[in-house]
Amino acid sequence: MMKVWTKSNSRIKIGLGLIGLVLVLSLVGFLSLRALQGRGLGLRSLPRNIISAVRAVNDRQTVSQYNQGKFTNVIFLHHSTGENLILQGGVRELFTKAGYDFWDHGYNPQGLRDPTGKYTGYSYIVPRDNTDPDGMARIFSQRVYDIPINTLSGLLQHEVIIIKSCFAPANNIKSDGQLETYKSWYLGVRDTMDRYPDKTFVIVTSPPLNPAETNSEEATRARAFADWLKSEEFLSGHPNIFTFDLFGNLAEENPAATDFNMLRQTYRNGGDSHPNQLANETIGPVLVDFVTEAIGGQEAGVSLEIR
Numbered sequence: 001m002m003k004v005w006t007k008s009n010s011r012i013k014i015g016l017g018l019i020g021l022v023l024v025l026s027l028v029g030f031l032s033l034r035a036l037q038g039r040g041l042g043l044r045s046l047p048r049n050i051i052s053a054v055r056a057v058n059d060r061q062t063v064s065q066y067n068q069g070k071f072t073n074v075i076f077l078h079h080s081t082g083e084n085l086i087l088q089g090g091v092r093e094l095f096t097k098a099g100y101d102f103w104d105h106g107y108n109p110q111g112l113r114d115p116t117g118k119y120t121g122y123s124y125i126v127p128r129d130n131t132d133p134d135g136m137a138r139i140f141s142q143r144v145y146d147i148p149i150n151t152l153s154g155l156l157q158h159e160v161i162i163i164k165s166c167f168a169p170a171n172n173i174k175s176d177g178q179l180e181t182y183k184s185w186y187l188g189v190r191d192t193m194d195r196y197p198d199k200t201f202v203i204v205t206s207p208p209l210n211p212a213e214t215n216s217e218e219a220t221r222a223r224a225f226a227d228w229l230k231s232e233e234f235l236s237g238h239p240n241i242f243t244f245d246l247f248g249n250l251a252e253e254n255p256a257a258t259d260f261n262m263l264r265q266t267y268r269n270g271g272d273s274h275p276n277q278l279a280n281e282t283i284g285p286v287l288v289d290f291v292t293e294a295i296g297g298q299e300a301g302v303s304l305e306i307r
Contacts, residue, residue, distance in 0.1 A: 057123035089284020124154030137185035171222035212271030219261035
């Protein structure tokens with residue numbers, strides 16, 4: 001009887017030990033991935049993030065084989081506005097026609113799409129799925145590794161990196177102090193971009209907000225932020241950084257209009273701040289032309305006119 005009890009007790013201890021080991025390894029894995037990604041990863045997203053990291057590492061040779069040393073491997077980090085611009089503005093098709101391989105990365109659950117428009121089944125694990133100004137600052141402060149185990153390392157696999165912050169947080173600027181904070185975050189982003197002169201970076205300003213979702217004071221600050229990102233103050237002396245002024249292309253320009261510095265009436269549907277199909281069809285070709293000219297200008301050492 002005593003012998004049977006001892007064996008059972010031993011099995012229980014072994015089982016508990018194995019469970020404890022699994023929990024410890026899981027915790028170590030979580031903390032390691034959190035350290036690689038920066039703050040902001042939660043337990044709920046851990047399994048998906050681990051799978052994405054493994055798949056991204058396994059796929060790195062496929063991604064890098066598109067690098068031909070001619071800035072033809074392009075990626076666009078975006079959310080919903082960028083998604084609509086790509087689909088309705090024919091961005092992927094236009095890049096392909098011009099001889100470029102266009103990848104794009106939306107929200108983490110959808111992740112990365114390849115040049116054919118097919119989802120790869122993984123993401124570059126954007127911390128908290130945040131591409132707001134503070135999110136961009138976090139991404140561009142990440143440590144860079146030879147394998148794509150965080151967002152910045154994934155983006156840097158490509159030769160041309162296009163980024164755009166979400167419109168609502170980027171343009172709901174409540175105070176001058178908040179505007180200065182946004183500028184400081186993007187100065188940090190620029191510092192990181194400066195360390196990679198062999199890459200082309202294109203910052204896309206956030207589109208203006210619908211009058212239903214902003215006011216004149218916030219819209220004025222949003223315009224000031226977009227103007228600063230395309231200014232000589234921000235761009236001069238940084239030959240591999242370019243700014244496409246999506247805000248300026250879509251905002252009402254008449255100072256006497258009640259929607260001055262807000263999403264132009266012809267480019268909006270109801271109270272939604274997402275630019276409509278007409279806006280995307282209009283801007284898509286302009287964006288592609290801008291990026292291709294930026295690449296050519298960088299190679300030739302010629303400055304590019306802001307659009």
